[in-house]
Amino acid sequence: MSAVVLLKIKRGAPGEAQQEVAYEVPFEPGQSVLDALRWIRAHRDPTLAIRYSCTSANTCKECMVVVDGKTVYACTARLESRDMQVGPLPNKKLIRDLVTEIAPPDERLERPPGGKNSS
Ligand code: FES
Numbered sequence: 516m517s518a519v520v521l522l523k524i525k526r527g528a529p530g531e532a533q534q535e536v537a538y539e540v541p542f543e544p545g546q547s548v549l550d551a552l553r554w555i556r557a558h559r560d561p562t563l564a565i566r567y568s569c570t571s572a573n574t575c576k577e578c579m580v581v582v583d584g585k586t587v588y589a590c591t592a593r594l595e596s597r598d599m600q601v602g603p604l605p606n607k608k609l610i611r612d613l614v615t616e617i618a619p620p621d622e623r624l625e626r627p628p629g630g631k632n633s634s
Contacts, residue, residue: 518541518596519540520595520597520599521538522538522539522548522551522600522601523535523537524552524555524613525601526613527609529609533602535600540554540555541554542594545593548582548592549565549567549590551594553565564611564612565578565589565612565613566613567589567590576588577617578590580601581603583600
């Protein structure tokens with residue numbers, strides 16, 4: 516039997532109570548937390564909101580999340596063969612699930628008049 520990781524992910528949208536949802540992910544040595552999150556989206560739940568661009572180069576800085584209480588880049592944080600907790604950044608505005616507003620205000624697109632924010 517191959518090893519699995521139980522990822523307990525805090526999910527929710529602004530104005531909703533956050534809930535912790537657990538996903539079993541096959542463990543492969545050398546995987547990143549981002550690899551596991553992408554596996555969940557591909558194989559278990561495509562509605563899980565995550566954000567990333569460079570996937571492993573640690574250059575876009577878009578994948579920041581909290582893993583076991585520490586702020587990390589999901590693409591460089593190593594997946595470990597144990598239960599792990601993953602949540603959004605607590606000091607940033609929550610958009611949904613693991614996605615928070617990290618762009619500086621002067622780099623954000625303006626909302627169209629009367630329109631909804633598409634993020
Ligand atoms: S995905 Fe770009 S820094 Fe992690």
